[in-house]
Amino acid sequence: MPKKPAKPTPAKKTSKQPAAKKKPAAKKAARPTLAERADKHALYQVSVQSPGVDIEFFEEQFAKYRGRKPLRMREDFCGTALLSTEWCKSDPQRTALGVDLDAATLAWGREHNLEPAGPDVARRVKLAQADVRETRFAKVDLTLAMNFSYCVFHTRDQLGEYFTAACKGLVRDGVLALEVYGGTESMSVLEEERPVRGATYIWEQEKFCPIDHRTMCHISWRFKDRSQIKRAFTYDWRLWTLPELHELLLAAGFKAVKFYFERVDGDEGDEFLTGTGDFVEHTEIENQEAWLAYVIALK
Ligand SMILES: C[S@@+](CC[C@H](N)C(=O)[O-])C[C@H]1O[C@@H](n2cnc3c(N)ncnc32)[C@H](O)[C@@H]1O
Known part of the structure; x- marks a missing residue:
């Protein structure tokens, strides 16, 4: 529910100045x-x-399906390459390739994530300013595409091309993982807020069209002094459904596709259920107002 607007700060009283004699x-x-x-x-x-x-x-899922530890990771739509940096920090043998179209965001990531992590980590993270559909990169064990970024592809041809490139970019027993959101609310116009460090994060679903499943979403932040960064990020996405992703992944060459949903806690009749942070594989599940899922595609 939208938060109530913050109380306006009372204007500070100023003492009267003998204006005539004073220099302005x-x-x-x-x-x-x-x-x-x-x-x-x-x-x-x-x-x-x-x-x-x-x-x-x-890494737990990869070990379960492949019986080994993934070392080479590719972060598609990497943005600031935070995940790539943390990946390489998690094990001295690990390497990462971050792929993103936006040079300025990659540069920010280099300065604020890679470099502070130290030369050993920075050396093991490679960044490529490129389209994720390019196929010139060295093969990896695991490709991660977090935060729904593949939704920038609006047609089956575009998304199919991405999945085919992602499949080619994996070693023989490689794995691709995507993050997906859905549920009845994902197709509604809404605004949600939650506190983050020092600010209020605002997620806005400005519109959704049921004919082509295009949705326009924005991220804004509001601060304690009531100033805002309005629509700092805008996403013109197609909201893909799970069966569409499943079919396109199989057509692109993946052998199996698994769906993991977050387990929620709560008693029957509760208006809100709480996410536990635990993701469990499902082949059948009731729809919810809002869900977050991981899709794991096995080559
Ligand atoms: C929502 S951000 C994702 C940031 C981060 N990876 C995350 O998980 O939150 C989406 C990023 O995708 C990039 N992007 C959009 N289309 C792309 C494409 N076709 N190829 C590579 N990067 C793309 C944008 O430049 C942007 O940095």
Whole structure:
């Protein structure tokens, strides 16, 4: 539910100045607002990414299906390459390739994630400014595409081309994992808020069209001084359904596709259920208002 607007801060009283004799005071530069001082990439990372949890889950699944530890990871749509950096920090033998179209975001990641992680980690993370459908990269054990980024592909041909490239980019027993969201609310116009470090994160679903499943979503942040970074990130996505993803992954060459849903806690009749952070494989499940799932495709 949208949070109530913050109480307005009372205007500060100023004492009367004997203006006539005084030199006009140099105009004090307005203090930058919290929004002006904030960094949208840093906020994005704390608001929607949890690389530690992702790494733990995917290495466990990889070991279950393949009986070994994945070492070479490719992060598609890597943005600031936070996951790639954490991957290489998690094991000195690990390497990562981050692929993203946006040079400025990659540069931010190099400066704020790779370099602070130290030369050994930075050396093992390669970044490529490229389309994820390119097939020129060295093969990896595991490709991760988090936070629904493949939804930028609006047609079956485009998404099929991506899945084919992802499959080719994997070693013989490689694995591709995608993050998916859905449920009845995913097709509604809505705004959701939650507190993150020092700000309020706002997820806005501006529109959804049932004919082509295109949805327009935005991320904004509001701060304690009521300043905002409005629509810092905008996503023009196609909301793909699980059967579509399943069929396209098989057509692209994957042998099996698994669906993992978050286990929720709560008593019968509770209005809200709480996510446990535990993801369990399902072949059948009731729809919910909002769900988050991982799709694991085995080559
Ligand atoms: C939602 S961000 C994902 C950031 C991060 N990986 C995460 O998990 O939250 C989407 C990123 O995908 C990139 N992108 C969009 N289309 C792409 C494409 N065809 N190939 C490579 N990167 C693409 C954008 O530049 C953007 O940085």
